[in-house]
Amino acid sequence: MGAIVYGYFTDELDLLHGIKELQEKGISIEDVRTPFPVHGLDSVLKLRRSHLPKVAFLAGIVGLTIGMGFQIWVFTKGWPLNFGGKPYMSIPSFIPVAFELTVLFAAYTMGISFLVRSKLGPGQIPDILDEKVTDDHFQIILSEEKNKMNNEELSAALAATGALDVKLLKGEQ
Amino acid sequence: MIEKKVIPEAVPFKFSQKLKNILYIAAVVGLLALVWGIFVDKAPSARIWANVWLNSLIFLFIGLGSLFFWAVNTLGESGWQTSFQRVLEAMGQTIPFAAILLLMALPGMKDLFEWTHTDHLDEILQSKTAYLNIPFWLIRFAVYFAGWWFFANRLRKISIKNDLEPTENFLKRIRSTAGWFMVFFAVTSSMSAWDWLMSIDAHWFSTLYGWYTFSSMFVLALAVIILITIAFKKYNILPHIRDEHLHDLGKYLFGFSIFWAYLWISQYLLIWYSNIPEETHYFVERTENFNELFYLNVLINFLVPFLALMTRGAKRQPLYLAVIACVLIAGHWLDIYLAIMPGVVGHEEAKIGVLEIGLPFFYFAAFLWIFFISFGKAKATPENHPYFKESFDYENI
Numbered sequence: 001m002g003a004i005v006y007g008y009f010t011d012e013l014d015l016l017h018g019i020k021e022l023q024e025k026g027i028s029i030e031d032v033r034t035p036f037p038v039h040g041l042d043s044v045l046k047l048r049r050s051h052l053p054k055v056a057f058l059a060g061i062v063g064l065t066i067g068m069g070f071q072i073w074v075f076t077k078g079w080p081l082n083f084g085g086k087p088y089m090s091i092p093s094f095i096p097v098a099f100e101l102t103v104l105f106a107a108y109t110m111g112i113s114f115l116v117r118s119k120l121g122p123g124q125i126p127d128i129l130d131e132k133v134t135d136d137h138f139q140i141i142l143s144e145e146k147n148k149m150n151n152e153e154l155s156a157a158l159a160a161t162g163a164l165d166v167k168l169l170k171g172e173q
Numbered sequence: 174m175i176e177k178k179v180i181p182e183a184v185p186f187k188f189s190q191k192l193k194n195i196l197y198i199a200a201v202v203g204l205l206a207l208v209w210g211i212f213v214d215k216a217p218s219a220r221i222w223a224n225v226w227l228n229s230l231i232f233l234f235i236g237l238g239s240l241f242f243w244a245v246n247t248l249g250e251s252g253w254q255t256s257f258q259r260v261l262e263a264m265g266q267t268i269p270f271a272a273i274l275l276l277m278a279l280p281g282m283k284d285l286f287e288w289t290h291t292d293h294l295d296e297i298l299q300s301k302t303a304y305l306n307i308p309f310w311l312i313r314f315a316v317y318f319a320g321w322w323f324f325a326n327r328l329r330k331i332s333i334k335n336d337l338e339p340t341e342n343f344l345k346r347i348r349s350t351a352g353w354f355m356v357f358f359a360v361t362s363s364m365s366a367w368d369w370l371m372s373i374d375a376h377w378f379s380t381l382y383g384w385y386t387f388s389s390m391f392v393l394a395l396a397v398i399i400l401i402t403i404a405f406k407k408y409n410i411l412p413h414i415r416d417e418h419l420h421d422l423g424k425y426l427f428g429f430s431i432f433w434a435y436l437w438i439s440q441y442l443l444i445w446y447s448n449i450p451e452e453t454h455y456f457v458e459r460t461e462n463f464n465e466l467f468y469l470n471v472l473i474n475f476l477v478p479f480l481a482l483m484t485r486g487a488k489r490q491p492l493y494l495a496v497i498a499c500v501l502i503a504g505h506w507l508d509i510y511l512a513i514m515p516g517v518v519g520h521e522e523a524k525i526g527v528l529e530i531g532l533p534f535f536y537f538a539a540f541l542w543i544f545f546i547s548f549g550k551a552k553a554t555p556e557n558h559p560y561f562k563e564s565f566d567y568e569n570i
Contacts, residue, residue: 039568049485057483084448092445095438 002145003170004030005154006129007163008137012038015138018161019044022140025157030143033133055113056106063105067098129169184409186553188545199538206531216528222281223517224528227509228536229278230369231393233271235540238394240265240325241358242425244351247328252560253421253567257402257411259553262332264398265325266547267540272318274536275369282307285517288375297376305372313368317361324354332555339557362387370509373516377455379440386512388433392474393505395426396498401544403491410553413565416489420569423488426498427478433508434475459511462520470511473504485569506533 009015015038022029023044032045042049071094075081080088115121133139140163142154149157151168159166210216210224243261246254254261282289288305291298298305327350335343363383371382379385399422406414444452459467481497482488514523555561 043568053484084446086448092438092442095442 002143003151003168004141004143005151005158005166005168006139006141007158007166008130008132008139009163010137012138014162015140016040016044018140018158018163021161022142022157027142027149027154027157028146029140030146031141033128033139033141035134035136035138038138052110052114056110059109060102060106063102064098066105067101068094071097181409181412183412183553186405186410186545186549188549192545193542196538196542199534200542203532203535203538206527207535209531210526210528214526214528216526217518217522218281219284220518220522220528222278222284223513223523224532225278225281226275226285226369226517227506227513228533229271229274230509231506231533232274232536232540233268234390234393235397236264236267236271236325236394237321237358237362238390238392239398240268240321240328240354241362241391242394242398243328244324244354244358247347247351248355250348252563253418254564255555255558255560256413256418256564257398257405258332258555258558259548259551260398260401260405260411262329262551263544263547264394264401265329267543268318268321268325270539270543272314272322274539275314286372286375287516288372301375305375310368313364317365320357320361324350324357328354332558333551335557336552336555343557344559362390370512373513374455377452379444379452379455381436381440385433385436385440388429388436389505389508392426392429392433392501395422395429396501396505398422399426399498400495403495405553406491413554415565416491417567417569418565419491419494420485420488423482423494426494426501427482427488430474430478430482430501434471434479437471437475458515458520463511463515463523466507466511470504470507473500474508477501477504 009018012034015032015034019029019032019041029045032041034041072089075090075094076088082088083090083093086093120126128134129141130137130139140158142158144151144154147154155166155168207221207224210221239261243254243258243265278285286305288298288301289307291302293299328347331343331347331350334340340346366383366386370386371378399419402411402414402418402422405411441456444456477500478497482494487493487497510525510529558564
């Protein structure tokens with residue numbers, strides 16, 4: 001990874017203005033780190049929408065199928081039991097369990113795929129440049145490689161938008 | 174940062190002659206269906222009264238549900254609903270007319286409610302006469318409507334007064350009124366559901382019936398709010414309504430359809446499990462004799478909105494959302510149909526004919542007529558509402 005330049009803002013509106021100013025100068029932004037989701041940030045950075053909802057839907061269908069399939073198999077083939085004279089194959093009684101498994105599968109799959117996708121989770125060392133981005137700071141990161149500009153120009157451009165504490169990080173070559 | 178799109182100039186709302194003519198025609202169609210039902214179809218009196226009762230209740234539910242929607246969002250300190258708040262206010266103004274429509278069905282009380290003429294051999298109904306007797310029923314009827322009308326009127330007055338002379342304690346006043354309405358509504362929405370729907374099958378009872386009826390009411394109201402909002406956006410009466418507002422309304426519709434399904438299955442499942450004859454006869458009647466409609470009800474009101482409104486794009490597409498809203502209005506009409514018809518009319522006489530399909534047109538026309546008149550009386554947007562500016566400048570992530 002090449003050298004990067006980063007600086008922070010203390011207000012989300014300043015951050016959005018800063019991004020726009022940089023984009024108007026033709027500078028592409030490597031990454032933006034915020035302590036919470038900032039409204040309008042995705043559209044400014046032109047990020048694609050996450051596929052997480054689709055993952056959740058498919059995982060939910062898998063959960064529903066497993067929940068229904070397992071119960072139907074158990075109560076008709078595996079170990080049929082008579083509950084209060086009800087037929088073995090009683091769909092209404094399967095619904096709560098199938099519902100719970102749908103939710104369980106969707107929720108766990110979403111959580112796990114989020115962790116995998118954002119390279120988080122136990123044992124991972126997060127590459128946080130400044131711990132304040134987990135608290136109240138909004139950070140813009142610019143990469144030298146992608147911008148065909150040198151460090152000084154990038155730092156100056158970033159500082160001109162009002163970013164505080166602009167720093168340079170040399171990459172490990 | 175939200176891209177500023179050019180918002181067209183707001184067109185002041187005018188209840189035009191063309192609109193009036195359309196509503197006239199719809200009302201006449203409804204009345205013709207009633208005449209057809211009485212004279213051509215020779216429907217038994219129970220079926221006529223059941224239809225009048227059913228449609229009057231839907232008329233009430235739409236107005237009352239939107240009043241609740243307004244109150245709950247005011248209490249939640251949300252801002253987005255202020256951009257179409259006047260729609261909700263005007264819908265709430267229909268409540269006293271719902272009382273008139275329901276009172277018009279009272280001559281048919283003997284057909285509607287078995288408990289009005291219980292005989293001495295019927296021990297179950299005899300034991301319930303302390304609550305289910307005509308004078309007390311009428312007193313409760315008056316109390317519900319007096320309360321609802323009081324709050325609908327008061328909230329509307331506070332809101333309109335703020336247009337002329339904004340005061341500092343506006344939010345405080347409107348919130349405390351909305352809060353007291355919620356307390357009143359929590360009790361009366363359940364009790365009115367017992368009085369007007371559950372007591373049709375007076376031998377039977379279900380403890381979550383009030384919630385179940387409420388969920389149906391709220392989905393109905395949301396569907397109508399969505400239709401009116403989309404129409405007002407199209408004709409530039411509320412030009413600042415954006416996809417974001419429709420998205421949020423769509424989320425409400427989606428969520429409360431699932432809530433309805435949750436209550437439906439909770440009520441059905443417990444009764445099915447315990448299998449006690451005095452409880453199951455309600456569902457036996459419906460699954461044996463109204464089999465297709467019974468399952469169609471769940472299909473339309475749960476599966477259709479669940480699958481159709483799941484994606485983000487679906488909720489932001491006005492035409493698509495409007496179609497789903499129409500489907501849900503029909504679906505919840507069917508839901509209340511299934512609550513009333515088996516008890517009042519019985520499976521031999523009950524059917525969905527000209528009367529059932531035509532009569533709702535009269536009630537919808539009447540509703541829209543009152544709504545348009547109330548809406549025309551005030552500004553189309555509460556411009557001095559403290560949250561008004563932020564209400565059209567937000568984004569769903």
